[in-house]
Amino acid sequence: xxxxxxxxxxxxxxxxxxxxxxxxxxxxxxxxxxxxxxxxxxxxxxxxxxxxxxxxxxxxxxxxxxxxxxxxxxxxxxxxxxxxxxxxxxxxxxxxxxxxxxxxxxxxxxxxxxxxxxxxxxxxxxxxxxxxxxxxxxxxxxxxxxxxxxxxxxxxxxxxxxxxxxxxxxxxxxxxxxxxxxxxxxxxxxxxxxxxxxxxxxxxxxxxxxxxxxxxxxxxxxxxxxxxxxxxxxxxxxxxxxxxxxxxxxxxxxxxxxxxxxxxxxx
Amino acid sequence: xxxxxxxxxxxxxxxxxxxxxxxxxxxxxxxxxxxxxxxxxxxxxxxxxxxxxxxxxxxxxxxxxxxxxxxxxxxxxxxxxxxxxxxxxxxxxxxxxxxxxxxxxxxxxxxxxxxxxxxxxxxxxxxxxxxxxxxxxxxxxxxxxxxxxxxxxxxxxxxxxxxxxxxxxxxxxxxxxxxxxxxxxxxxxxxxxxxxxxxxxxxxxxxxxxxxxxxxxxxxxxxxxxxxxxxxxxxxxxxxxxxxxxxxxxxxxxxxxxxxxxxx
Numbered sequence: 001x002x003x004x005x006x007x008x009x010x011x012x013x014x015x016x017x018x019x020x021x022x023x024x025x026x027x028x029x030x031x032x033x034x035x036x037x038x039x040x041x042x043x044x045x046x047x048x049x050x051x052x053x054x055x056x057x058x059x060x061x062x063x064x065x066x067x068x069x070x071x072x073x074x075x076x077x078x079x080x081x082x083x084x085x086x087x088x089x090x091x092x093x094x095x096x097x098x099x100x101x102x103x104x105x106x107x108x109x110x111x112x113x114x115x116x117x118x119x120x121x122x123x124x125x126x127x128x129x130x131x132x133x134x135x136x137x138x139x140x141x142x143x144x145x146x147x148x149x150x151x152x153x154x155x156x157x158x159x160x161x162x163x164x165x166x167x168x169x170x171x172x173x174x175x176x177x178x179x180x181x182x183x184x185x186x187x188x189x190x191x192x193x194x195x196x197x198x199x200x201x202x203x204x205x206x207x208x209x210x211x212x213x214x215x216x217x218x219x220x221x222x223x224x225x226x227x228x229x230x231x232x233x234x235x236x237x238x239x240x241x242x243x244x245x246x247x248x249x250x251x252x253x254x255x256x257x258x259x260x261x262x263x264x265x266x267x
Numbered sequence: 268x269x270x271x272x273x274x275x276x277x278x279x280x281x282x283x284x285x286x287x288x289x290x291x292x293x294x295x296x297x298x299x300x301x302x303x304x305x306x307x308x309x310x311x312x313x314x315x316x317x318x319x320x321x322x323x324x325x326x327x328x329x330x331x332x333x334x335x336x337x338x339x340x341x342x343x344x345x346x347x348x349x350x351x352x353x354x355x356x357x358x359x360x361x362x363x364x365x366x367x368x369x370x371x372x373x374x375x376x377x378x379x380x381x382x383x384x385x386x387x388x389x390x391x392x393x394x395x396x397x398x399x400x401x402x403x404x405x406x407x408x409x410x411x412x413x414x415x416x417x418x419x420x421x422x423x424x425x426x427x428x429x430x431x432x433x434x435x436x437x438x439x440x441x442x443x444x445x446x447x448x449x450x451x452x453x454x455x456x457x458x459x460x461x462x463x464x465x466x467x468x469x470x471x472x473x474x475x476x477x478x479x480x481x482x483x484x485x486x487x488x489x490x491x492x493x494x495x496x497x498x499x500x501x502x503x504x505x506x507x508x509x510x511x512x513x514x515x516x517x518x519x520x521x522x523x524x525x526x527x528x529x530x531x
Contacts, residue, residue: 175356175422178316179429180373182346185380189369193360 039131057100057238060165072228072247079224080251083210086146090153091203097154098161101139105165105191119162122155127213131222142223149210149217156209157202164198165191200266206257211255215248225251268293269315269433269465274324276310276489283322284310292433292523295463297495302486303509308469310487312435316348317466318342346373346508349426351455353438355418357425359411363402366410366421367393370428381507389428396424400454416447422519423454427462434459436468440475448472452479473505 014022068255101115131148138144171188181189218226225248232241269292277283284307292298300308313319314396315326317333317523327332328347330349334343357366368385379385385393397403400420405413411422419439426434436455440448456479459466471474476483477497485493485500485508 108456171354171356172358173351174318175350175352175425176358176369176372178318178345178348178350179425180342180347181369181380182342182372182377184377185372185375188381189361189365189372190358193358196360246309 007261012056038143061242062236064242066243068228068240069105069243072225072244075225075228076247076251079214080151080211080255082142082145082224083207083214086149086214087153087203087207089146089211090157090206091148093150093175094154094161095239097158098165099187101162101199102165104168105144105187115158115162116253119155119159121152122151123159125152127152128216128220131220135221140221140223145214145217145222145224148222149213152213153206153210160202161195164202167183169192201263204262204266208255208259212252215251231259268327268329269467270327271311271315272325274311274314275322275327276307276314276319282290284489285314285321285324287324288489288491290484290491290494292465292467295459295465296482297459297466297468297480298482298484300467300469300484300486301471301476301481301508303471306486307489308486312350312437312467313434315433316345316350318350323337342373346429347432349429349431349434351419351422351426351434351436351439354416355422355442357410357418357421359409361410362406363397363408363410363413363421364393364406365426367397367406367428370425373429376528393424393428396427397512400424413520414447415443416450419443419447419451420454423451423458427458431464434464436466438469438471441471449475449479455479470518473500 007022060103060237095119097115100111100113101119103112104188106112106115113238125147130151131144134144134147134151138147173186176186176190214224216226218224218228221227229241229248232238232244269290270292271288274285274288274290275283276285288307290311295402300311302308310319313348314321315328315333317336321334322336328344331344331347333341333344358369361369365383368383368389371385371389372380375389376464394403394406397406400421400423402413402417402424405417405421406531410418413421419442422439434455439455441453443451452475455468456464458464477500480497483493483495483497483500484491485504487508487510493500493508
């Protein structure tokens with residue numbers, strides 16, 4: 001204990017050593033940013049030119065050309081379907097993956113490793129990269145898009161679900177094991193009810209994300225609205241591109257509303 | 268008749284938690300196991316239904332050698348052993364009826380369990396037992412909507428649904444208020460008589476143990492150092508069982524008024 005002969009009048013939050021440390025960390029961060037900025041080759045003329053270019057593009061986009069609207073809307077429906085089908089399949093496939101990737105349910109070390117491997121490989125590859133791959137395999141079109149989104153979603157849903165399984169209350173599991181229930185029945189009665197809220201929340205969230213991801217799949221030829229957007233841009237048909245962008249915006253907002261509503265209803 | 272002989276349990280390479288323990292529980296007696304935290308009470312109970320794997324020794328229940336069993340045989344044997352927990356261990360998001368019926372999981376075909384298509388006689392038995400302990404009107408409520416005492420009653424009914432040959436209760440009243448805790452002890456004793464069921468209760472509250480049980484087993488450091496009728500548990504025996512534990516933590520006699528005395 002420090003003896004308190006007189007009441008101290010000075011108090012500092014950091015010791016000089018700590019202050020020096022903090023200053024060095026700040027300096028290093030600032031240097032990293034400066035270095036990053038100098039390393040990339042920015043053509044500053046184009047940056048300063050941007051407002052004028054934006055005005056020019058905007059002028060070419062207005063008014064949006066709606067003559068192709070029925071087709072755009074139909075492809076938009078197709079886009080929603082890609083997202084929905086891919087999410088539905090991914091949800092089912094990710095269930096066993098989550099089960100073997102969770103430490104407390106996986107049968108053995110090999111299955112744990114396998115589960116983790118599936119999750120990591122699915123998550124480390126972006127949807128667009130998956131799409132490029134599957135366009136090469138299935139040819140351009142909607143199937144490649146569905147499979148690409150599904151592959152990316154398995155990792156996402158599987159990881160979050162696996163974590164939910166690892167965080168369950170183990171006591172009911174112990175209680176049901178004590179009744180002589182088989183492993184499967186213990187899963188159905190003690191584990192499934194506990195991860196159900198997470199399951200629905202994750203499935204809805206992923207559907208929401210997939211909706212947005214499916215709008216860009218067309219850029220690599222994997223079906224959906226992106227296909228029309230790209231052909232409009234390629235042919236400098238900026239008025240139609242504007243219509244497509246606006247309809248994507250509406251779709252995403254609608255998706256947001258629907259998923260918020262589902263979240264409230266189900267959870 | 269439960270017969271435990273030379274039971275040893277050690278976790279890893281450490282010192283054994285149970286050191287060659289012998290215990291016999293005949294008939295429908297209610298037996299309290301007391302002892303300081305870490306004495307091995309919980310481990311002892313969990314060795315009986317093999318939630319914890321004994322290192323050596325044998326446990327025999329009505330002629331069945333529990334320590335030899337594996338897989339399906341072990342699960343079939345566990346159906347005969349009901350267990351009640353300190354934290355109730357219910358599935359919060361399931362209804363009371365589903366929690367109660369989960370006591371039948373060892374008997375049900377899988378599809379019935381998954382679809383919740385419980386047999387008529389199981390449903391009748393569930394209602395009878397819930398009526399008996401006073402929770403029948405909660406059948407459709409979610410388990411987490413109930414109070415502590417009610418939840419423990421669900422736990423008791425779940426165990427009884429197994430049609431067990433013995434009940435193990437691991438600190439069944441430690442999470443409950445004093446009044447509710449007495450009610451649960453009273454209930455366990457009454458059920459033991461009604462179903463001619465031996466009941467093994469781990470308990471910290473020595474006053475309750477003395478009031479509601481027929482026999483007290485005192486454990487210390489993995490050994491049984493006291494085994495007699497409650498009346499024989501005197502201060503000297505208490506001091507030996509709880510050597511090093513202050514008296515205030517034991518819940519001395521006098522803190523609890525017997526329910527019957529109040530009702531009379």
